[in-house]
Amino acid sequence: MNRNNANAITLRRRMNETERKKRIFVYCSILPVIAIFAFVRIIPIFKNFVYSLFESTVVNPMQEFVGLKNFVDLFRDPLFLLSLRNTSIFALFVTVFSVVLAVLLAALLVNQSKLSPLYETLYFLPVITPMVPVAVVWKWIYDPTYGLLNYILSWFGIQPIGWLVYPNTAMVAIIIMSVWKIVGYNMIIFLVGMRDIPETYIEAARIDGASTNQVFWKVIIPLLKPILLFVFVISTINSFNVFTQVFVMTSGAQGAPGNAVRTIVFDIYENGFRYFRTGYAAAEAVVLFAIILLLTFIQFGISGGSGDKKIKIGKGGAN
Template sequence: MVGKKKKIKNPGLTLKKRNVKTWAYAYAFVAPTVIGVAVLNLWAVIQSIYYSFHEAKGFAELKFVGLDNYIKLAGDMEVWRSLKNVLIYAVITVPIGVFLSLLLATLLNVKIKGKGIFRCIYFLPVVSAPAAVALVWKWLYNKDFGLFNQILSVFGITGPDWLGNPSLAMAAVAVVGIWSMLGYNMIILLAGLQDVPRGLYEAAEIDGAGPVAKFFKITIPMVSPTLFFVIVTTVISSLQVFDTIYMMFKPSSPSFKSVESIVYLFYRYTFQKYNRGYGSAIVVFLFVIIMILTLIQNKLQKKWVHYND
């Protein structure tokens, strides 16, 4: 015997209450992140913009100076040299790092034994402390007892001063940057690859397409939204490089000027010279550059999607 169904007096009201409860739980879960972003990021951006129009030295009172900090910045060759350094760093790390991440994600998306272990190994640099990573690589690059030069000495080759030579320093830092970003980008791209219908690859195999053709004709077009996201975030992080340079190089090093980043310059003026006004102008300048590059990349993404449609 089937029992009688309980009659709901007002189904619309019950549904509304259920939705409110769901949204309340959702907002409760995202609240800590939203508050953290607002306090640590958004408020910091507003403060930096405000300070950039003031003379803020040490504990002295703020003094409004208008565009003086930006005028000084425009004629500061150290700022432009630092910007050139981070652009070179980005040009090296972004294409190589993103390509290798996509290649690793593609290889780890197939059925192979122990792929979970490989994924963990490649993701380890992401969860490692940046300072510890920089110190380990600094030891590897050491000209006297570093592992790289020790390996070269086995073959009778005298290893170079990787970090002391201005012509090699940027390449050395770029290698660390590429190695550090592989795991994070690989996981994001792997998630995008898992949404690609397997039928497309099977149809391509029937048509006689090889692995390379499938990679360029199916994989890249299908993961292009994820790929553009990875490119944008990688460009932003590359322009903000700081910890690797701070831990691996001394300001007195002959190669320091060839790797000094604009964020390091901001750190030096703000926290070492206690000139918050000029330091804020430098970081706002970088913020504007990042915004412009991000907008350009978004435009290119829309054109790419429209072309493929």
């Protein structure tokens, strides 16, 4: 009896000791992480909202509280409106083309063949390469006089095009290049999704007499819907952040004319770091944030209730 009691007390003491050790471990390990996290994420994100409400000077980002004045100015600023328009067009076309092409490629690749590893490697190549070198080479490919693209087009009797010289073609050129860069990423995700579809579903549809076309549209695509939605949203978000390829392809003598492909991030960069209009640039960043938030809500709103295939947002792509 006595001994049992003593045992129970030791046990309890030991458990308390374990709990105490656990608590110490939790705080010692999570606090540094939270500290870094606060410093490089949470505080800047929060401060960005604050900055957007202030008139700034070069030395002081919070010179004078001006309320929503920056936002009012923003939507009267032709350069900002132009960059908003350009970015939306860019995001729309890059997303639509890269998703459609990726689905088609994945459909062609879903049946494993001896060449599958080769295809998957080569289509993924642009995804893993950093943006600057590929933007550099594409700029050279688009060269109006000596460029490879105009040469290839000349086989089909097409006259040389000044790809990066004119606003419309410059946009087309950067869209093509960006689709080329990310199509492999989207393709791999669709491929994983398609290979996850149980074969019995497809067999069953075939036994019922469905054609290949019908299997694709009536069985595969509906089952892929959550993944399609995810890729759509992630591609749109990444496209709204476009900067590097625009910076490279619009700079220098062979670059595109300044405002033809001006994007939101480019505008933020110029206002914030070339003209030091911090508050104004922060207001632009708030608009960008709002767009991304809206896209994320669309994603969660639609896929949230769809049951077994839940997908979480990650930082996809490389930019």
